[in-house]
Amino acid sequence: MSVIYLKSAYDTPSETVLEAAAKAVIEIVEQVDLTPERLLASRGLVTGNQLDQNAMFGMRETLAAFLDAGRRWFLNGHIVRPMLDGMEQYRPIQSPRRADFVLTPLNPHPIFAGIDLRQIETNKGVAGFYGRGCNPLPKGAVAVNGLGEAQVPVDWAWARPGGGRVFSHAGNDLAAMGQDWGLSPELTRRILDWAGGGACLDPWPSDPLRPTGSRPLEEPEIFAGAKSVPLRPGRIVAPSVGSYHIIRRCDHDAGRACERAST
Amino acid sequence: MITTPEELASVLRPDDTLWVPCRTPAQRMMPQRQIIASHLQAGGTVVALGESRSDLWLPSIDFTETPTNWWWWRDRDADLGVSIVAPDHPLMRGMVKEDVTWHLHGWFMPPAGADVLATDAEGRAILYVDEVSTPGRMILSTLDPMFHHGSHFMPATTRFLDRFVPNLKAYLHA
Numbered sequence: 059m060s061v062i063y064l065k066s067a068y069d070t071p072s073e074t075v076l077e078a079a080a081k082a083v084i085e086i087v088e089q090v091d092l093t094p095e096r097l098l099a100s101r102g103l104v105t106g107n108q109l110d111q112n113a114m115f116g117m118r119e120t121l122a123a124f125l126d127a128g129r130r131w132f133l134n135g136h137i138v139r140p141m142l143d144g145m146e147q148y149r150p151i152q153s154p155r156r157a158d159f160v161l162t163p164l165n166p167h168p169i170f171a172g173i174d175l176r177q178i179e180t181n182k183g184v185a186g187f188y189g190r191g192c193n194p195l196p197k198g199a200v201a202v203n204g205l206g207e208a209q210v211p212v213d214w215a216w217a218r219p220g221g222g223r224v225f226s227h228a229g230n231d232l233a234a235m236g237q238d239w240g241l242s243p244e245l246t247r248r249i250l251d252w253a254g255g256g257a258c259l260d261p262w263p264s265d266p267l268r269p270t271g272s273r274p275l276e277e278p279e280i281f282a283g284a285k286s287v288p289l290r291p292g293r294i295v296a297p298s299v300g301s302y303h304i305i306r307r308c309d310h311d312a313g314r315a316c317e318r319a320s321t
Numbered sequence: 322m323i324t325t326p327e328e329l330a331s332v333l334r335p336d337d338t339l340w341v342p343c344r345t346p347a348q349r350m351m352p353q354r355q356i357i358a359s360h361l362q363a364g365g366t367v368v369a370l371g372e373s374r375s376d377l378w379l380p381s382i383d384f385t386e387t388p389t390n391w392w393w394w395r396d397r398d399a400d401l402g403v404s405i406v407a408p409d410h411p412l413m414r415g416m417v418k419e420d421v422t423w424h425l426h427g428w429f430m431p432p433a434g435a436d437v438l439a440t441d442a443e444g445r446a447i448l449y450v451d452e453v454s455t456p457g458r459m460i461l462s463t464l465d466p467m468f469h470h471g472s473h474f475m476p477a478t479t480r481f482l483d484r485f486v487p488n489l490k491a492y493l494h495a
Contacts (some may be wrong), residue, residue, distance in 0.1 A: 066344040068374060090327065090349065108344060112325075182390070292494055295337045297326040299349055304342045307467045307482065308323050 102253030105137030112300030125222025150191035159185035189229030210271030343370035343465035361457035381454035402442020
């Protein structure tokens, strides 16, 4: 059994990912080729920030069964569909300033062992690439790293009550961080290792540090979802691949440029 | 109407406008190439935004990818050099230069007869309308406003979409 590296974007995966695939440690699977059978046959899943969340929402029962069997899911990006019970929509920091992007550890995790978080906080001296908000902590999840004084939990790990573990990095793909310091290959290896059952919070903290929560976050947005619309001439038809940014904008423009088809 | 690339064959009609969002992975559009070509042959309209490699699934596109300078704005006096060269075009109504300025991913060499709406610092097309290559119409850009609107921190991308989308609807129904 190998870890599935789900390829949702067009870009070729990194050299480190390709090497892992060549060694059969992972299997690179195109988004459209992910079937329930294939997921259930793997031992871990890594998804990127352009994940097709519509497709994954459609597979939510399989996702739950996959994790219930004790598997791991490393998730990059902003959650917009509740692909698992307990997941909530991404919440950006309200009107962030530079100080809101300072990255600090709350409950140190092996993925970041020995890494100076200042080296992944910025990209060519500019902060904000790492993350600008959080996927809210599911009940029982442990905040790993926080942003700013409020320690907005941009990274968290979750031992699901039903089984399995999820790691959420609410930003651009974690494996692409730290390029100024050559950290990307090592981060990639650690993420793939974790997804395959590697070192995690152990023992699971019984009383983890929690974010102070003093920083306002944007309120969740309301997405209309599917509704019946009459066919009419001159429609605008958007072939959505279910990524966060496409769902967010197409749903925003619903009624003006995009309309949800009835299912 | 929101659908998926894989459902286009059963959904797309000639009087529809196909709006392909930026950062739509090209490998999901390439299998739909013939359906889209038929749509254009039937007089249909296609809008394809940036980072979607439209050159891989649309006809008559000459696209050059360029490295993206994410940090040009750090110099307070810097100017990315983007220009709206057709300010009176209906698609550009209400827009100023700052609404099409965030960063660039490439440029086009449009066919003769195409309407170029915005260019980069070297005068190369980054947004244009092609009504000459097919019986239909293609509106093409290398700009990727939706991805960065989704990232919650590039207000220019939100301004662009808040103007471009209603302009597009008015333009299509004119």
